[in-house]
Amino acid sequence: SACSSRVGLSQMHPMWQEPLEVPGGERQSPIDISLRKSVFDPNLKPLVTQYDPRTCQQIWNNGYSFLVEYDDTTDKSTLRGGPLEDQFRLCQFHFHWGENNSWGSEHTVDRHLYPAELHLVHWNADKYALFEEAVVAENGLAVIGVFLKVGKTHEGLQKLVDTLPAVRHKDSVVEFTKFDPSCLLPESTNEYWTYAGSLTTPPLTEAVTWIIMKQPIEVSHDQLAVFRSLLFTSAEEEVQKSMVNNFRVQQPLKGRTVRSSFT
Ligand SMILES: COc1ccc(C[C@H]2SC(=O)NC2=O)c(OC)c1
Numbered sequence: 556s557a558c559s560s561r562v563g564l565s566q567m568h569p570m571w572q573e574p575l576e577v578p579g580g581e582r583q584s585p586i587d588i589s590l591r592k593s594v595f596d597p598n599l600k601p602l603v604t605q606y607d608p609r610t611c612q613q614i615w616n617n618g619y620s621f622l623v624e625y626d627d628t629t630d631k632s633t634l635r636g637g638p639l640e641d642q643f644r645l646c647q648f649h650f651h652w653g654e655n656n657s658w659g660s661e662h663t664v665d666r667h668l669y670p671a672e673l674h675l676v677h678w679n680a681d682k683y684a685l686f687e688e689a690v691v692a693e694n695g696l697a698v699i700g701v702f703l704k705v706g707k708t709h710e711g712l713q714k715l716v717d718t719l720p721a722v723r724h725k726d727s728v729v730e731f732t733k734f735d736p737s738c739l740l741p742e743s744t745n746e747y748w749t750y751a752g753s754l755t756t757p758p759l760t761e762a763v764t765w766i767i768m769k770q771p772i773e774v775s776h777d778q779l780a781v782f783r784s785l786l787f788t789s790a791e792e793e794v795q796k797s798m799v800n801n802f803r804v805q806q807p808l809k810g811r812t813v814r815s816s817f818t
């Protein structure tokens with residue numbers, strides 16, 4: 556589906572240099588979420604996700620992460636509620652992780668780093684006809700962030716983990732169907748932080764309403780190790796580079812307020 560915008564993503568070099576200037580640059584992501592600075596907002600509603608596993612299509616190694624892509628040509632897999640005014644369509648999810656279990660997440664909570672972070676990417680189909688339009692609009696995207704911590708094996712994730720060797724190299728794609736991404740959400744989705752931010756990779760557009768779950772999900776050490784067996788490089792390249800540390804560094808808050816749905 557267009558949401559992975561093959562051109563936009565594939566131009567990225569895995570360890571791309573931080574551009575000096577970003578258009579606006581007032582609401583960049585990721586950020587550190589300071590517990591004491593976040594503000595409880597009683598008007599925040601519960602999140603409503605309705606994901607249809609039949610919209611799951613494929614897994615693609617884009618040379619920066621692996622994307623699980625969904626058919627976003629209809630309103631079959633959607634997100635609404637929470638801080639959102641409109642209904643958003645799920646187009647893909649992907650992860651960011653480190654070379655070891657000490658770091659890897661993009662967002663932090665009181666500077667605490669998690670070994671990995673899941674991003675479920677949605678675009679505003681009430682206001683825009685195409686993902687490409689939404690990705691440059693200030694209310695165009697909604698990304699749910701879920702922290703991963705090392706613990707028990709995540710049964711739902713294992714089907715995905717078993718497929719990863721088939722997309723080891725950059726630009727490889729494999730069919731992947733009937734996967735319900737709600738199995739990757741924590742039990743409680745009522746407790747989250749939300750703030751106005753950006754894509755965390757080029758084009759870094761300031762189009763994202765971030766919704767970061769307070770409760771992490773648990774995955775096993777071995778499951779994370781399979782993430783690290785992926786490669787940034789394509790099969791043709793002589794030197795193979797492990798796909799690790801594919802996260803952006805925290806960005807200045809610049810006066811933004813992070814709201815919480817809980818006290
Ligand atoms: C051209 O459009 C794009 C480009 C890149 C991403 C992926 C970024 S954005 C995020 O949250 N994490 C990431 O790695 C994207 O996702 C919405 C949309």
Ligand SMILES: [Zn+2]
Nearest residue numbers: 649651674755
């Ligand atoms: Zn991401």
